[in-house]
Amino acid sequence: MKSIKNYSLLLLLLAVVLSVISCKRNDGARVPISTDNSKPGVITNVKVNNYNGGSYITYQLPNSQNILYVLAKYQIRDNVPRETKSSYYSDTVTVEGFAKEQDYDVTLYTVSRADVLSDPVTVKVHPKTPAYISIRSTTTMTTDFGGVNVKAFNPLKKEIGVIVTAFNKATNTMEIQDQHYTTADTIDYSVRGYSTDPRSFGVYVTDKYGNISDTLKKSITPLFEQLLDKSKFSPYNLPSDTEIGYGWVLPNLWDGKTDGNSAGWHTNPGHTPPFVCTFNVGLTYKLSRFIIWERPDQYAFGHGNPKLFSLWGSNVASPQDAQLPVSSAVGTVVGDWTNLGNFRYPNPPSGLPPGATNAADNAFVLAGVNFNISISAPAVHFIRVAVGQTWSGGNFAHIMELSFYGTPQ
Incomplete structure (x- = not known):
């Protein structure tokens, strides 16, 4: 009987200890998952494959068991930084959202499990024409019943927004009238609700990275409906x-x-x-x-x-x-x-x-x-x-x- 009581007391003490451990406050601080604070080696054999609005960067990881991921830092347009990561299971990091077809610097780091960055490796990428620009080049705006009809082509089926503006006589400014977000390859829709008086309309294309095309402007007289x-x-x-x-x-x-x-x-x-x-x-x-x-x-x-x-x-x-x-x-x-x-x-x-x-x-x-x-x-x-x-x-x-x-x- 005594052994049973001792066993019960032991279980009670164990439950109290577990309760204390589980109730320990989490202050949200990120704790490194390694105590190895040595600087990791750099990536090598870097190659770039450019596509519309972005680039794939392939590389060879250093021979180390302490690497957690590869970090890419770059700017997609002036003063707009962006970062992307790729785990140590991969040999490729994707950088995207660039505003133009031109050269950009991308700085790459290996990052250890102790959150230590390697020395930087900088490469140049030259993404092809971003989708929002190529879509804008296909955009047309024509008169329609009660407003305007907008057509465009998005063959890559990217996430884009087609924004229609119109002149407001009360404020003497062009104001946003409609925001049409889509991934469809063919864009064909109308914005209505206007009188048959001539009015200045505009349309531009934006993407999920905040890039904005130039604006197609046109004076249109909506048809009566x-x-x-x-x-x-x-x-x-x-x-x-x-x-x-x-x-x-x-x-x-x-x-x-x-x-x-x-x-x-x-x-x-x-x-x-x-x-x-x-x-x-x-x-x-x-x-x-x-x-x-x-x-x-x-x-x-x-x-x-x-x-x-x-x-x-x-x-x-x-x-x-x-x-x-x-x-x-x-x-x-x-x-x-x-x-x-x-x-x-x-x-x-x-x-x-x-x-x-x-x-x-x-x-x-x-x-x-x-x-x-x-x-x-x-x-x-x-x-x-x-x-x-x-x-x-x-x-x-x-x-x-x-x-x-x-x-x-």
């Missing part, structure tokens, strides 16, 4: 339109109701793409854009909501029926109908997979998504929506609401 009057819309049923299901009739597409408690347009299950509906917009319009509201809540990014769809139009007095293809090039003509554009609904903004989306993704659906129609598209009096693929890949489709903008002809 208006929201199409939905009271003039009416169904224009054609034989190849997909059968309506659940009483969700076509006029629900323009009744102004977008929430999940309302009805939209819904096809009957059991059909194959494309799922098509046709309607008359009342007048002839040159369309500029449209907003689509898909079914929200538990149906967001799923069920019969369109993922891939196209818009077709006709300005014939009484356009005849035609079987629309599942996919076709913009401008394709089938009978009396012309493909006005092919569209893909965006992925959930959260990055979560469809079916596991969050409240912010649902708010995105409820707000509606805007799509541009090419300024080269013909004027139309009748519209057909053709859903080529839904998020579920099923045999039916549904949309809550559509709004169109354009100029009456």
